Amino acid sequence: MALRYIAIVTRDADQRAHFSRAVRAIGLDQAVTSSTVIVHSDTPSLPLPGGIGAIVGDLFTRATVPERVQAMDNRASQLARDTRGQSLLASYWGGYVAFIEDSSGLVHVVRDPSAAMPCYSLKHEGAVIFASDVDVLVGAGFLTPKIDFTFLARHLYAPDIRTPDTGLVGVQEVMAGFRFSVGPEMQMATQAWSPWDYVQPDRAQSDADMVEHLEQTLLACIAAWAGRYPRCLLGVSGGLDSSILAAGLVEAGADLTCVTLATHEAEGDERAFARILRDRLQFPLTEAFHRPEVVDFTRALSAYLPRPIGHAFAQSNYSIRFELEKALGIDAFFSGIGGDNVFCFTQSATALVDLFRTEGLGMGLVQTFADIYHQNNASAGAVLTMAFQRYANADPTYRFHGETRFLGPAAAHVGDIPLSHPWLNAPKGALPGKAAHIAMLAGLQGTIDGLPRDHAPQILPLISQPVMETCLRIPMWKWIAGGRNRSVARAAFSRRLPKALIERTSKGGPNSFAYAVMEHHKDLVRERLTKGRLAEVGLIDAPVVYEALAPNSLIKPLDHMRLSDLAEAEAWVRHWEAVRIEKTAPTMRV
Template structure:
């Protein structure tokens, strides 16, 4: 989605007024549209997908806001200062950030929508209050904030597989979690008004029957898809050949049959990365004409690495730069303004049909329905016996869940455990499968991160939207894996819209070999980038261990390609921010 900037200045402060005017002029010169919010504050926006403005109950909401079809409002609490805001987040969904002004037109509060589709960072400086979603270089050059890199937090985040939200790796600005609100009149941290655990707790109660659960899921996907598809057009839609993008495509055809101008598929050179057989089956069922193009591949270059992390967080969505640039060029050439994807389905619709699902079931109803068809199918798909699952469930029935961690020889040991992500606090009250479901929702926030593609096309992810997240979190993993299958409920919910070849598919497209080849062929660039880089200088990675790990022999035998590219993105982020925060010469 596009970018936004809110600047509010203190009254009767000449320096703040001068800085506000200068930033206003800078924004206009860079193509932002600027409007006054009041006598002392203004809003600047630009595309792709220019954020809209809507005033609701004293709040100015910036972005896309949709009314829920069937909202479930929280119970009112007389002592809750944020009662209205909780109801707002239940009545509406979308991709938005909110600001509210108080006495003297001063910025009083900021909120962020539960999906996290827009980043929300705020700080006060020199009589100004600033709220933005992107790290705007013109703002940083003009204000020169006295921020610092937090090296300990960088090291912890590099080991955390779900670092998409949580505290920034900078000391200074405040980043709001999705679903939170910040009162700027106090020194209190932001208040969490919406968390995934709130909805996951509903899964611990009486579950709906399978038919009703399928209806709920299908309705939520249709609501999210229709809302995002209606933002602006012409639209393109990704059709990878997998289940998730096929579900979104089917929802688009059902709700907006003439709304998509281009159906786009990228096929890889490796057999497991070429899903055109499934795309053809989807096309025949939906009556669409996909445009299939080779997945763009180019030799790894330092210019890629330097461009990976332009935002407030390391650029984990920008790692496939050739593909992003190729699709951006194709879509712009066709006049496309928005791209619909199936991203996030693995996590939200629940890909993990493992023994953990049986442990969840055992915690809820031990010794009940032990040989139900779903249990037998789950055991068979994991190539174990039901008795083995029972023994594992009894052993792990109340064991705490270990924090997810990324491990690699080049990451030196850290003293003490890092803080758990705020959305994962209290996850021990759930079974292990539901706990991983929560972690997947946290990780999905990263899908909205900036990349070369999002800088030019408004990329929209219906399966990462609030209606779908809430619907899936409220269901037990036993239902989400109906039939003992990964995404089993989703398969049942969309069986009448999709070809059996996709619904019954047990394989999954895999780009691992292609990305592995890119890293192997790019070692002459990656080695100095990491071994002689800033992470090594800050002792976040061990350069000697990196030297041993970044060889063809070590990678062929040991793999771990993803951690290497994540480290490359973190290195890019550190270099970018050290340059931004360096005093002017």
């Protein structure tokens, strides 16, 4: 099971004792205490010497061969206190949240940049409570959930742009790479880690050295996670990202089983590529077809989260994974999610602009122009037009765009809301391609909340902090060298993976399954959306939704995914409103 925790920040000893009893009653009976904060978890956390706090989650050293930190020494603990947790970000990495009390009594909550360990907060009776998930907050009696429909309007407009706000009133998120400081008279969030600190390439590093450095960083991070969770299940497709992860896990000696899921249409059947990977790396491979019969649009996939994310069709994926986890005694599910983002999968001509601004005119521009031309199968004129348009825009800041399809009058204002993320604040002179790369990482934060915490944890090694920092230093034009996306990552694992997979540029996926499921359940989804809570509060335009799901016509291509977003939001709202009714209903005395 994934780690669960609640941390209570209060100076009132009686209140701390009272709250701790409530937390222990839901099974979080491991506790580390300082004078101001007590950290409860269901598995032991890492105490900081001197009684100054604790770290929940996994912390690894930055050595060539990373080791999991089992105990902090006095010097490292004092340095973490003196720097308000900054030393952890500089000297360690992992999936963790640190609770550190400084000499003035302030408590600093630091979340690592990978977002591997969730962290939500709320105020309760004068105390500030932090937790791994909303379910434990409700279970311990700290939260009676209430939907924030104003937030939900903005979320439906741009679900991937993460903010500290959530869809439950009073619940906030400590953002990845941020420090949240709590004192008697103040609460303040500050950015403790910035991707912009890692964008400068090493000028003395050759292309071969760059490839080797990425290779060694990936292998080291994958091995560290494999050492922590040795019996692992990996989802593979024969695509580059999951294949890199499989090669790293095999080299690390993990007890590895892989699973590949297929649709009955060729578009979503990647079993042939997964078998090529299996034959090269020699691991057990389970093949399964998606299960439409387990998909239930009345059940919220994100019922344990403070925001709706995901799609009902993913219930098929999860049902197969959960069965395998139970049967095989799996410690963790590993996934190549985030590979496209960290390896800068782009089809933009912005790389040409970055190179020109960095090196000026030269033969490198000719080569990069050819790479973009071949990668996109575009005309020379189209490539030049795209590059010139980006060059003419002096502001390097990446601009996100929202989605207004099917939204109703209560969401009419969302188009005026600026879409941004703290990581997108580009410094003066920043390269637009690097801004786009960082935007990919920022957008990823809105999609990786993981699975319910009563299942094995989901581990995403490709977005480990050292991997992100290494990839950010690689210039954008290097990622498309030879006209192939993610070129540096391909080169890094060319000796470990079959040529057919290294050279593969096509992508499959379950889109056809997702469409078939939505079409099959169209009547139910139409009924729930047009007569449900989102329509009632005006967040969706019921007549337009009805037309898109009309009984005697097929759903338009691409509309099915947007409608799936809305169906998940509807299920999520109904779930939390039912919980609220249960929590506030008067108890009957006999």
